[in-house]
Amino acid sequence: MAKLYEVKTSSGKGKGVFATLEIQPGDIVMRDEARMRILDYFNGVSARQIQEALAILSPVHQAEFLQLSEGIKESTFKFANIYRANSFGSGASGADAVVCLKVSRVNHACIPNSELDMQDEGDCKLFATREIKKGEEVLINYCGSGTKAKRQDLLQSHYGFVCQCVTCSLTGEALELSDARRNLYNALLQLINGATRENDMRITSWKAPADRERVPYNFIAARLLEAEGISGTIIGVCYENAAESLLAQIRDLGLKHIIVLPAIKLLIEFFELSIQWRGTTRQADAERLRLSKGYWAALQGTDPHLQKGKKALDSLAALGITTIPSERFALICGADGQFLKFVSQDECLAMVRKERRVTQSE
Secondary structure, eight states, X not given: OOOOEEEEEETTTEEEEEESSOBOTTOEEEEEOOSEEETTGGGOOOHHHHHHHHHTSOHHHHHHHHTSOOOSOOSSOHHHXXXXXXOEEESTTSOEEEEOTTGGGOEEOSSOSEEEEEOTTSOEEEEESSOBOTTOBOEEOSSTTOXXXXXXXXXXXXXOOOOOSTTTTOOHHHHHHHHHHHHHHHHHHHHHHOOOOSOSSOOOOOOOOOHHHHHHHHXXXXXXXXXXXXOSHHHHHHHHHHHHHHHXXXXXXXXXXXXXXXXXXXXXXXXXXXXXXXXXXXXXXXXXXXXXXXXXXXXXXXXHHHHHHHHHHHHHHHTTOOSOOGGGSEEEEOTTSOEEEEEOHHHXXXXXXXXXXXXXXX
């Protein structure tokens, strides 16, 4: 297979990686291996440890390493500065730090066109998250999804440069909107996962959200990334999480004979969007995509709610009805599982309340 990239001068950035052919979303641009690795990096690393890791490299790889950027020159040792500026987390916990020499030539953009897929042993694949034209620079994100001020602070303090990408060049209302989307996205992820994220929403407490909250949280997070122009596996993950939470919510209702069609339609849309986004990383994320497709296919073949709901939606679509009419809000089935009738939203709510009263009295 022809090489998809070359390393050459990038204006104002030193060296960079550029596409030599048209690259499609999901294509693997390069594979690289960890040439240097220091375990448990978070507990501190000495210049001596870095020097020992450098010493075991071949002369060719040592020369490549010493040509990389030093970033902020905090140390009197050039090799220590290079390691700090070019290492990134690896291992199951992300506590190890590795240097991949080819990947280290890939420059930064706050809305990148490629993404790293790290393996536990430190090796990695760089794959495209959108179409990259021949001659276009291949870019990854060094600094996460914070606001412009926080991204610039991190990039300057750690790497020693001022980002001038398209996103960082925004001004006025466009910049305010971009920062607002990023703040809200990070706040939502904090609510969903409980992890501290860079945001200005001043969320000081956290409790695990219920499934009914996880559905809109994940859906909105995906839409915010799409609106910001960000692409990649994370959007597929958000949609999949929304689908899983909605499915759990449907099952928890315990209403086997009442099938709410808008919920089934939304469930189908979430799963299909998840697979669609995972499909944009088809080579790098092939195993995860295969598992997602397999799970969705199995679910459609085994879940009675989904089977009956999808059949009803297909019958409506065959009649040219794509928007669920209010009088066909839910599908009612008999004890034998056979279709009985459609009911409106008001009728459905009345039936749900009645069934819950019966259940509670038992």
